[in-house]
Amino acid sequence: MAGFKTHLTVSTLMGVGYGGAAYYMYHVPVPTCVLAGGLCAVSGMLPDVDSDSGRPLHESIAFAAAVVPLMLIDRLSRFELATETIILVGALAYVVIRFGAAALLKRLTVHRGMFHSLPAAVIFGEIAFLLASGDNVQLRYFKAGAVVLGYVSHLLLDEIYSLGIRRGQLAFKSSFGTAMKILGHGFLPNVVTYGLLALLTLVALKEPGWMQNVYQQHQQRASQYASQLGGRSADSNNDNKSEPQKLLEALKTEFDPTSSTR
Ligand SMILES: [Zn+2]
Numbered sequence: 001m002a003g004f005k006t007h008l009t010v011s012t013l014m015g016v017g018y019g020g021a022a023y024y025m026y027h028v029p030v031p032t033c034v035l036a037g038g039l040c041a042v043s044g045m046l047p048d049v050d051s052d053s054g055r056p057l058h059e060s061i062a063f064a065a066a067v068v069p070l071m072l073i074d075r076l077s078r079f080e081l082a083t084e085t086i087i088l089v090g091a092l093a094y095v096v097i098r099f100g101a102a103a104l105l106k107r108l109t110v111h112r113g114m115f116h117s118l119p120a121a122v123i124f125g126e127i128a129f130l131l132a133s134g135d136n137v138q139l140r141y142f143k144a145g146a147v148v149l150g151y152v153s154h155l156l157l158d159e160i161y162s163l164g165i166r167r168g169q170l171a172f173k174s175s176f177g178t179a180m181k182i183l184g185h186g187f188l189p190n191v192v193t194y195g196l197l198a199l200l201t202l203v204a205l206k207e208p209g210w211m212q213n214v215y216q217q218h219q220q221r222a223s224q225y226a227s228q229l230g231g232r233s234a235d236s237n238n239d240n241k242s243e244p245q246k247l248l249e250a251l252k253t254e255f256d257p258t259s260s261t262r
Contacts, residue, residue, distance in 0.1 A: 002161045004045060004055055010157055011044020011150040012037075018146055032139055036146035039128065043150025046124060047116050047158075047179070050109035057105060065098040074133045079218060112178045114189040116158065119182065119197045121151040126200040130207060137208050155179040 002010075019037030022028040028036075042063050048056035069090035076086045114120055129144035158179035164171045184190055229249075 002157045007044045007154050011153045012041040014153050015040030036143050040146040040150035043147045044154050047154045049105055050113055050115040051111045061102045065094050069093040071131045114184045114193045116179045117181050119193050121148050123197055124151055126204045129204050
């Protein structure tokens with residue numbers, strides 16, 4: 001079994017190659033390349049969150065607890081929510097991942113269970129796709145691809161380490177075939193894995209359209225509201241309205257986030 005450091009080294013090298021290739025061949029912006037490379041590196045330890053040694057679990061959870069809220073903040077800020085609301089959601093996501101997910105994973109997983117499988121690699125890629133923000137779907141696929149690449153590099157390395165040479169001949173250890181598998185032994189883990197895979201695939205396929213719709217509707221409502229307010233404040237110039245009414249409208253315009261100069 002390859003150790004924590006070996007996995008991380010290999011996935012980091014792959015991440016550097018992946019980000020570098022995207023930069024040189026497709027002129028992907030540097031920050032996106034660096035982020036994708038980093039995601040690939042971290043994903044190289046993800047499958048071992050099921051191991052009993054604790055370090056991959058600890059590191060992955062710490063990383064996810066820090067990065068997922070950041071990714072959420074970027075998404076939520078597109079809806080012009082109040083800053084306090086965004087911070088609260090981010091803090092809540094941190095607590096849920098840091099404590100909830102860690103406890104759940106410790107209890108529910110067995111080493112070399114379904115976390116070491118190809119459908120799990122796709123599931124984590126889909127999660128990355130859904131968390132990644134931005135209008136450019138291609139760049140979101142690029143980040144998701146980084147996660148899948150890092151994840152699969154781990155599975156592949158585990159399989160390579162289960163090969164050995166015995167009396168000059170290639171020998172398979174008993175762990176061979178337990179990393180890059182499609183189906184596990186337990187019925188329930190298989191059902192959960194494939195159920196999750198189906199659900200996330202469906203959401204990932206539909207989601208770019210949803211987000212676009214929701215965002216457009218939000219923008220439309222905001223511009224309608226702004227034009228209504230603009231019309232009203234224009235009316236208020238003819239002195240039909242009382243002073244308090246004018247003041248109230250001026251205040252509304254002042255504090256309306258949609259009519260600001262942003
Ligand atoms: Zn492993």
